[in-house]
Amino acid sequence: MIKNYFKIAWRNIKRHKGFSLLNAGGLSLGMASCLLLLLYIGYHLNYDKQFADLDRIYIIQNNQPGDGVIHTFTSTPRPMAQAIKTQAPGVEAVARFCSYTAEGLITYNDKAFKKNGAFVDNSYFEIFNYRFVKGDAGKALIQPNSIVLTEDMAKILFGDADPIAKVIKRNDKTELIVTGIIENLKPNTSYKFDYLLPWAVFENEQDWVKNSGWGSNFARTFVKLKDAAGFAQADGVVRKLIAQNNEGDKAVAMLYPYGKLHLYSDFKNGKVVGGLIDQVKMFAVLALVILLIACFNFMNLSTARSEERAKEVGIRKAIGSGRQMLIWQFVVESVMLCLFSMVIALFLLSATIPWFNNLLNIKLSFPYADPLFWIGLITLALVTGLAAGSYPAFYLSSFNPIKVLKGTFKAGNSGLPVRKVLVVMQFVSAVFLITATICIYRQIKYVQNKSIGYDKADLVQIRAEGVLKDKAELLFAQLKAKGAITHGTTLLQSMTSSGNNTWNISWPGKREDERILFDVFHGGFDLTKTTGMKLIAGREFSKSYPADTAGFNLMVNEAAVKVMNLKDPVGAVIKMGGADATIIGVYKDFVWGSPYDKIRPMYTSCSGYTASEIVLRLNNQNSIQQNFEAIEKELKAINPSYPPVIQFVDADFDKKFQAEQLLGTLANLFGGLAIVISCLGLFGLAAYAAEQRTKEIGVRKVLGASVGNVVTLLSKDFIKLVAIAIVLAVPLAIYVLGKWLDGYEYRISLSWWILALAGAITALIALITVSFQAIRAALANPVKSLRSE
Structure with a gap:
């Protein structure tokens, strides 16, 4: 059977x-x-499901109150790990992780590569069970000059030779001994790296790390409990640590399941949303x-x-x-x-x-x-x-x-009513997806075209590495002499990546209970001329004023002036961490973090020629290739150990729109597929309808019906269904896309023409699909269809 x-x-x-x-x-x-x-x-x-005991692994989330809301982030103070280890009950292991300044040049013999790394405690391997291909996880990072590599990194440096005990150099000065090789990280791993370094290397390279206290947040802290059932008790202790060790600090740390970090990372007022x-x-x-x-x-x-x-x-x-x-x-x-x-x-x-x-x-x-x-x-x-x-x-x-x-x-x-319902449901989905595509595209364009406060065209940035860190002034002079740039400045952070901020700002008239988070942006001389930032009052930093580089003078943005309610900001004295500083200039707000978020108050102190990043304004009278060749040649001469890497600021800025662009692309792609699949069915239904009415069409043509009459006859029922789908899709799109747009500080309105355009596109595609079969039937010779009668 x-x-x-x-x-x-x-x-x-x-x-x-x-x-x-x-x-x-x-x-x-x-x-x-x-x-x-x-x-x-x-x-x-x-x-992160590759890690064993994931249900017992936690990351510390830091809730910082201010601006009337609670800000949540994963950065924690350096001493927190030790405090948790000694005071929280049921803890099996605690480890710190920091990738700040860990990226560097790794050299072995004549091979040199720029790779990403991280500083960790040796106990990191007690929490995350990376599989060691070579070496011992328990001893891998005990030595202060050790390094653990991934398999790919070891292959790049040593080929098929045994890498254990080989000596490599970091940033052309720090010698490190390879003590372990771990299996390559899976692509869906939250924290990625090419190598791991002991925390001691971080402290040796950065003097401030050793003395950083409870008010400085820069490390990720991971905790592994002996039993997940002990979470409530351990979390209760962790929540009190900052207040106990930093008087007056209202921040609250908490244990957060590491397995949820990737999917549930958005917080609002201290709670995951x-x-x-x-x-x-x-x-x-x-x-x-x-x-x-x-x-x-x-x-x-x-x-x-x-x-x-x-x-x-x-x-x-x-x-x-x-x-x-x-x-x-x-x-x-x-x-x-x-x-x-x-x-x-x-x-x-x-x-x-x-x-x-x-x-x-x-x-x-x-x-x-x-x-x-x-x-x-x-x-x-x-x-x-x-x-x-x-x-x-x-x-x-x-x-x-x-x-x-x-x-x-x-x-x-x-079966006809059911078929009609199914066709309508198909096209409701298609209309909604087309509307979503148009809406997402317009939202991205709206934010991209909004003024960002500086001129990102012809602006490039270079990581200040090796001796280049102290030779920025020489680089500027040489490139200006060659006509490759018009201006240059130094920064202690990227022009496009935020992250440095502080609560420790006071000003005349500030209330005792007022706590405002300020972005901290360190810039050098010629800052506004190089970046195109708009100076709206006062002056920018200058070598002619020693107080600028001494940290006694600073610049602020418009948002800061508004928050501090300063009627005459230039010359006003404010306090940074208890020290007096005079405002010498006010610049127009510019986008440093997400272009979708409200711009925060910001102050800028002078970095002089000390640099982590070097920003250059290219001479637009030359071709980009000419400018790049001149810059690369000069970088190789000044800083020969490091391969020159030049990044366009506008390219970095465009990365901020990746999530929305991806969403728009996928809506476009799958919206198109929904239309194609729906039209395949419509094509088949129209063909069958034309086939069933072959004799009727023949009779009508013999009696004088035109091609247009026949096409209208066969098409109108299908177009009615598409019209019903459009009417049903409109409220659905208004509700869903309205909710999506509500999540943005700067947003478009869902205009009627977006819905009309989506409906028109769908109707046109459906009409073309149906009309193809209708015209084909209308043009057929009626003699053939009536011959058998």
């Missing part, structure tokens, strides 16, 4: 090749899209919607062919087939078509994954060796086949054999 089901199903699929290809095409696209999104979702859901999990949920819904659209297609096309299958059902019932047998027959057809579609979907998926990885900058892979993947794949095909084939199976098997065989059966009437 089962064999006959498959045999008959295969014959039906072969007999109706066009129908089967349309159905398989829609299902294949739907399944491929669904699988791609599920792989992406699985990639994020499995972040979401994060990447919102995007993951959205993609899960999108995967389901795309698959449902493909299933709706199948149902539509299957029920539309009801008249062709009616005689088959009538004859089989007349000779004794029960309804249950017929249902199984139609379900087997659906499942076979789904399995065939799944094979095509796998080929599409394999071809798409590399492009998708490049687009999202992640590393999805096809899990060929995972049996669970194949079980899930077959299950998905079977479930899709059952879901897509259920309604057609019950509908087709319900035909009355007497009416069918007597010729009084009217096919399609009972």
Whole structure:
């Protein structure tokens, strides 16, 4: 019996090749899209899952009250790790992690590479069970001059030679002994690095680290408990540590599950409110919607062919087939078509994954060796086949054999309302996704075109490494003499990356209970001329004023003037950490952190020629290539140990829009797929409708109907359904996209024309799809269709 089901199903699929290809095409696209999104979702859901005892690992979150809200971040004071170790109950291990200044030049013989590293305590390996290929995890970082490398890093430096006990140099001065090699980090790991260094190296390189106290937050602190049940007791102790050790500090630290960090990283007033999990949920819904659209297609096309299958059902019932047998027959057809579609979907998926990885900058892979993947794949095909084939199976098997065989059966009437509902649901999804694409694109453009407070065009920055740190003035002089730049300045941080801030600012009239977070931006001479920042009052830093470089003078932005309520800011004296400082200039607010967030108050102290970053204004009278060649030549002459790396500030700034651009691209991509899949079904329905009305069209043409009349006749019912879908999609888009836009400080309004444009695009595509078949039917020779009458 089962064999006959498959045999008959295969014959039906072969007999109706066009129908089967349309159905398989829609299902294949739907399944491929669904699988791609599920792989992406699985990639994020499995972040950091490679670590054992993840349920007992925590990271310290720091809640800092100020500006009337609570700011939450993972930076903690240096002494916190030791305090937790000695005072919190049930702690198995504590370790600090800091990547600040850890990036550097790693040299072995004549090989030199810029790589990313981190400073950690030796107990770090007691918390995270990285697999050691060589070396001992318990002793790897005990020596103050040791280094642990990843496999790839070891391969780059030493090839196939044994790396253990080899001596390498960091930043051309610090000698380090290789004491361990760990397995390469998985792509979905939160904290990535190429090598790990002992905390002692950090303290030796940065004098301030040894003496930093409870008021300085720069380290990540990880905690592993002996038992997860002891969380409440340990967390209670951790929450009191900052107040106990830093009088007057209202900050509160807390234990936060490390396994939740990747997906739940957004906090509001000290409480988690979401994060990447919102995007993951959205993609899960999108995967389901795309698959449902493909299933709706199948149902539509299957029920539309009801008249062709009616005689088959009538004859089989007349000779004794029960309804249950017929249902199984139609379900087997659906499942076979789904399995065939799944094979095509796998080929599409394999071809798409590399492009998708490049687009999202992640590393999805096809899990060929995972049996669970194949079980899930077959299950998905079977479930899709059952879901897509259920309604057609019950509908087709319900035909009355007497009416069918007597010729009084009217096919399609009972299935028509359902088909209409399915078409409407398909196009509701399509209209919504097109609206979302337009809305996201406009929001990104709105923020990108908003004034950022400086001129990022022709502006480049270079990391000040090696001897370049002390030779910025020489570099500026040489490049100006060559005509490669017009101005240059120094910074102690990147022009585009925020992160340095303080609460410790006082001013005349400040209330005792007032606590405002100030961004701290250290800049050198020619700061405004180089960056294009707008000076609106006073002056900028100058070598002519020794008090500038001594830290007695500073500049502030407009937001700071507003917060401090200074009517005449230039010349006003404020306090920084208890020391007096005079405001010498006020500059226009500029975007340093996220372009979507409200600009915070900021002060700028003078870094002179001391630099972590060097910023150059290129001479736009020359070509970029000429300027770059001159800069690279000078960098090699001044700082020969370090390969020159020049970054455009505008390119770095554009990275701030990656999340939104990704969301827009995916909405565009899958919105387009939703339209394509929907139109495949519409194409099939229109073709079938034209085929069923061939004789009617012939009669109408003989009686004088024009091509336009026939096209209107065949198209109007479908266009009505699309119009209904547009009406239903509008309130859905207004609600969902309105909620999304509410999350931005600077946002567009959801204008009526966005909704109208999305509806018009959908209607036009649907009209073209339907009209193609309608015109084809209208242009057919009526003699051929009426010849048999």
